[in-house]
Amino acid sequence: MRLQVSLLSALSLASGFASTVAQSEITGAGFPSLKQPVTTKALESLINRKNLLGHAEQLLKFSELSNGTRAFGSKGHEATIHYVKKLLERTGYYDVEFQTFTWPYSESTSKLTVDGQDVWTSTFTYAPGGDVTAPIALVANDGCQASDYPVLTGKVALIKRGNCDFGLKIAFAGGAGASGAIIYNNVDGRPTGGTLAQPTRPEGPYVPSAYITTVDAAGFIEKINAGTEVSATIHATVINEDRSTSNVIATTKQGDRDNVIMAGAHSDSVPAGPGLNDDGSGSIAILEVALNLAKFRGPKNAVRFAWWTAEEFGLVGSEHYVTQLPEAERQKVALYLNFDMIASPNSGYFVFDGDGNATNVPGPSGSEVIESLYRSYFDSHSIKTGSAVFGGSSDYQPFVDVGIPSGGLMTGAGGVKTAEGAEWWGGEAGVAYDVCYHQKCDNIQNLRVDVWERNAKAIAHSIATYANSIQGIPRTTRPPVSSLRVSKLSYEERIHLTCDHEDDAA
Ligand SMILES: [Zn+2]
Incomplete structure (x- = not known):
């Protein structure tokens, strides 16, 4: 009886001006939502290049607040994280927080x-x-x-x-x-x-x-x-100065918080440029997926999106998060997905090598399940995939270090495309995947939009899949890990962990 009355009043409200409020109120009260459950096809269909590019224009504008950079703690970076937080808060679908700390900046x-x-x-x-x-x-x-x-x-x-x-x-x-x-x-x-x-x-x-x-x-x-x-x-x-900065963490209000699906990208750029591909591309893709997920009924498993700060100074934000996360909360994270540089101008489609078959560096048990989800996705679109190595060059590493099944996508950084790669994906052999990697020219023109859109759809596919079921992902208790590998490095060594940095000491 009470349910019917509430639904009725909610329905009448929904037809009027306050539809969003009415919907979130009934779901919040534990009544069935008027929204549809998420499916991979439905979530994927909402992802488009126009919206991705709209956010890219914003990020470029933000970089102009601080001389063309969104390096952590700069005005451009602060504007970026406030933008992400505000858009997510507006949905009413997430608990959104800044995780703030101080880190030494040098330039x-x-x-x-x-x-x-x-x-x-x-x-x-x-x-x-x-x-x-x-x-x-x-x-x-x-x-x-x-x-x-x-x-x-x-x-x-x-x-x-x-x-x-x-x-x-x-x-x-x-x-x-x-x-x-x-x-x-x-x-x-x-x-x-x-x-x-x-x-x-x-x-x-x-x-x-x-x-x-x-x-x-x-x-x-x-x-x-x-x-x-x-x-x-x-x-x-x-x-050289200490700067206060923040990760943005958004967790769906609904869904099983004992089985948290996590996806992350880094919100900062290098001091040298605006970082539209590195890592505006990943940040924007997960933002669009998060905003569109909010159009569906609350997920079965809780979904948590993270925008890491200071990745370019050595995975600082993601390390801070994992280090601060109590052991019991770490155990609740079922898997972690990382998206760093997914729109490189001379792109390859690389999937993280969860089983270690291609790179001899397997991820934690369960990572092979994530790898195969992405490979099947690209296979179904007749796109060949290469393998990315869990080599410590992005924010997956702290998660890998504590044994959380991990995966993700990337399209290449300073490395050079092979002849085979050019055959598979077009573009130019013998040229870097991203000629503007870590440079001033990593702007909107540097984004390969068709690849970006395809990867963002692949992300939507994976999030919708795991929001509904984590079948195949092991959920046994993982042995506790007290110290992450990245935490043992010097300040200088850390900086050279970032984003596929190669060969830069000689
Ligand atoms: Zn990066």
Whole structure:
């Protein structure tokens, strides 16, 4: 009787102005919802590129609040996480919270002009700030021996990349008296930045430095060898400060909280750029899935979405979450899905290798079930899939470390597409999956929208599947783990865990 009366009044309300309120009120009171139960097809059908791109435009605007970056703690990042939180709160479907903490932020930037012309440059972490103007002097060989360096007092050293640490080269240059140092790439293209790998070296002091392309360097070398003086100005700045920042965590109000389905993406970018692919693409995809899931009746299993902060500083937000999560709550997380870079311009379709068949790095037991769900999904769309390794380069790692079955999708970062990959997915062999990886040009034009939409639909498919049933995923008690692997790393080592960073210490 009471049910009927309430339903009736809810129905009359639903036809009027307050339909959303009425629906959430009855579901909240334990009455059957007017909404339909979620199905994979229905949730997938609500995902479209127009909505994905709408959020992308917002994220790009937010990056403009802080000089083109959404690095953690910047205005662009704060705007991003408030945007996500507000949209989720509006649905009334989720308990949404900020998990706030403080983490040290460090940023180095370099500007270079040569003979009055601006030259594109990347930078090195640990390099000192300072302003230097001096003639360029050449360093012999690859600059890995002290004997490669002439006396460099009052000079800026020009050194080729390769065969030893950047840090060693810069220290040798400082030891030889140079007031600045420029390293040039030994392969084509713009270098994505690097690290001096340790704060100090016995070989000499670090000096303000820049990191340029082979092509630019060749021009300078030619002039110098012809006896012309070439003058370089390096303007290097360094910021070191503690910043307060937040993960956004949203859990469906309904559903079994003893079987929580988790999906995550990182909300921050690198300081160098707006991070639309890395990881606007993953952040936006799970946001759209979350917003559309809210149109259905409460799920059978609770679904929790997470937007991790400071991934680019070494999986900081996800590590904080898993570390702070009490053992009993960790056990309730049935599985974790990670989406970091899913719209790379020269995309591959990579599924995390849960069973370890392709990479020899299996995920925790149950990860193979997630892998096979995604492989079947792409098979059914006649899309071939490659394998991504659980190599510690994104936010799945803290979950893997505590034994939570994990999986996810990615479309490639700085790695180079093979001939086979180009055959499978189109695009260009011999070119990086994302040529704008960790750079300023990771903007909206950098997003491959068809791949992004397909991956977002695959995410919808997986969330709807597991919201209804986690059949096949083991639910035995996992042995407790006290310390995560990432927690044992130094600040500097952590930074180089992020987003498939490769080969950047030499
Ligand atoms: Zn990333």
